[in-house]
Amino acid sequence: GAGVSQSPRYKVAKRGQDVALRCDPISGHVSLFWYQQALGQGPEFLTYFQNEAQLDKSGLPSDRFFAERPEGSVSTLKIQRTQQEDSAVYLCATQKGGVWETQYFGPGTRLLVL
Amino acid sequence: SQQGEEDPQALSIQEGENATMNCSYKTSINNLQWYRQNSGRGLVHLILIRSNEREKHSGRLRVTLDTSKKSSSLLITASRAADTASYFCATDDYGGSQGNLIFGKGTKLSVKP
Numbered sequence: 001g002a003g004v005s006q007s008p009r010y011k012v013a014k015r016g017q018d019v020a021l022r023c024d025p026i027s028g029h030v031s032l033f034w035y036q037q038a039l040g041q042g043p044e045f046l047t048y049f050q051n052e053a054q055l056d057k058s059g060l061p062s063d064r065f066f067a068e069r070p071e072g073s074v075s076t077l078k079i080q081r082t083q084q085e086d087s088a089v090y091l092c093a094t095q096k097g098g099v100w101e102t103q104y105f106g107p108g109t110r111l112l113v114l
Numbered sequence: 115s116q117q118g119e120e121d122p123q124a125l126s127i128q129e130g131e132n133a134t135m136n137c138s139y140k141t142s143i144n145n146l147q148w149y150r151q152n153s154g155r156g157l158v159h160l161i162l163i164r165s166n167e168r169e170k171h172s173g174r175l176r177v178t179l180d181t182s183k184k185s186s187s188l189l190i191t192a193s194r195a196a197d198t199a200s201y202f203c204a205t206d207d208y209g210g211s212q213g214n215l216i217f218g219k220g221t222k223l224s225v226k227p
Binding site for chain 1: 147149155156157158159162202204213214215216217218219220
């Protein structure tokens, strides 16, 4: 595809509800990153995949957060039992190959937990 | 935690003027990138400068990097109303092997027509 796409673009969830956020990477991009961006802040790293392998999940804030990329392409970030502090924009970024290169970001999913 | 810190936090200028934003960071880097984010949208990559480069140009953008001072600047010349956005610098996690980016809090630029 032409760029990274994410769905849904907006999600309103009641506290305690589970949500799933989807990322469709640029075709052929090996690396995929998830970031969380709170209002007025810069994005913060959550987790990283190289193909289907999750190589780093050190940024996930709690065990309620889970990410997968089973076939090395589409990725899903799942948040269980959402809390108000989970409200943020969730950004997906992909990178063609190895590290230290440009990351291309999707438009993000804005999650609001009431 | 965030490594980079942009300065100023907010900048308001008239169309046609130049805008300069600065970024400071804490640890060694392989490269530094600048991104733009329009309200409610994703990040658009502007320019990447490697640690062995001192200056880079792209259209109306000029980026400098001073690794001895751990700082970078982004200059936008002849600004336009469409340049109104938040600008972030991002560095790689030098000590790590994964290449995830570490962002600052951003500079909010407003260009008035």
